[in-house]
Structure formats: C-alpha cells, structure tokens
Amino acid sequence: MQIILTRGLHAELLALAAREAPREACGLLLGEAQEGGIARVAAILPAANVHTDPQRFFEIDPVVLIAATRAARNGGPQVLGCYHSHPSGVAAPSATDSAMAAHDGKLWAIVAADTITWWRDGADGFEALSSPDQQG
Template structure:
C-alpha cells in the first residue's frame, strides 16, 4: 500500500519536529485508508521528552471521540527522533500496540512511514501529492 500525503503536511511534520527540538514532537495522523488528510499536534507528556514520547491522553481521547461522531479517522501517529534516524527505535518497538496503525517518524530531516503490525513495524511507501 502506498500512502498519499500532501506536500503541505510533509512540511507541517518537519515544522513540528523543528519547533520542539531538542525534544520529540508527537501527534496524530488523521484521514482515511491510504491517505493522510491532516495532522493533530499533541503535547508530549513523557517525563523525558528529549528521548521518548507520549501523546497527551486528552488529545488522543478527543480525536477518537471526533472519529466516532463521524469526523476523520485516526489512522496513526507521528513523532520525531531529534538525534536519530526516522525508523522505529527499540523503545518504539517495545511500546507499539501492533494495531496496524501508521507511524510517521521524523529524523535527520527525513520522514519515513511505517505500519505497526502484529509482528512488528513494516516500512510503507508514500507519495507526496500537491495541494
């Protein structure tokens, strides 16, 4: 499966990572199957945000409530690795739910997308579409 994402959203993900540096940014990916339509930035509430992330539970609950009410689907999550590569870390792998959500990871000024499946992360291809 190839994801579609706009160039504006790619830029917004980079901006989120830059804005929170040296801490990890985090948030929610919203859209439908195969398309990321918007991002929802969230506060990183982890006690050590420079090396870990935890999406603010209130933001996550609100996104799922909006989804249940007919709003955009929560298709995944994003976070940054300020000092690392855009690939799942050991911590990411240990904390992942295996729920088939999409993860966008920003690191080294690159963004990579991953599917969090029952047997671990698998890389996803994506296509940047112009707005």
C-alpha cells in the first residue's frame, strides 16, 4: 500500500502529538483510497482521547468517529484510518493496540518523539508500511 500526504499534514501529526503529551493524542485520517493500493490522506481530524487512562491508552471520541463515518457515506472524505501517539514509547503498535485493533484493513499512524510510522491493520495483525510519499 502506498500512502500519500502533504508535508504540512506530516508536521501537523507531530505537532498534535507534542501538544497533547503526556496524554496520547488521537484522531482520524481522512482522504481517498484509490486504485492500485494508494491511500491519499487529505485531512487529519483530531478527536478527544476519551479513555479513562489517556496517558497510557487511547480511545477516539465516538461522536467524532460516527460523524466522520456519516459524512463519508454522504460523499465526504473516507475514513482511511486513525492516528495516535505514544508519548513515552516507540512508534510501533503496542500489545494493547494489537489487542484492541479491529483488523479491518485501515491505516494506523503512530507518533513517538519526532517519528511517525505507518501500519495496516490487517486480518493477521499489523503490517508495517513504507513511509508516505510527501507532497507539497
């Protein structure tokens, strides 16, 4: 899978994670899945982390998720996946991430320090993806 996003969105993910620390930042990746396995991330939709222990775990505000899903059904950008940060960890899926994942093929961006890694949440678990092609 090839991921495309702008340098500005890359910088925005890093800034959102830094601003929320020591809490885990989280939100949605919006855009368009194109033929040939290309995912074009067009926007980032931050969401409140509503988990009861937001310094160690994340849970995207369901109101934001439902609204984005409804908007996609009505012709808006697709929900390509989610992002979250690991303020005191590494930019890789944790055991909790693996246990809580839906295995639905969606993208996951994980931010730690100044690093963003990209993953596909497949039926057999997380698959590491190449860094996105950054444009503009």
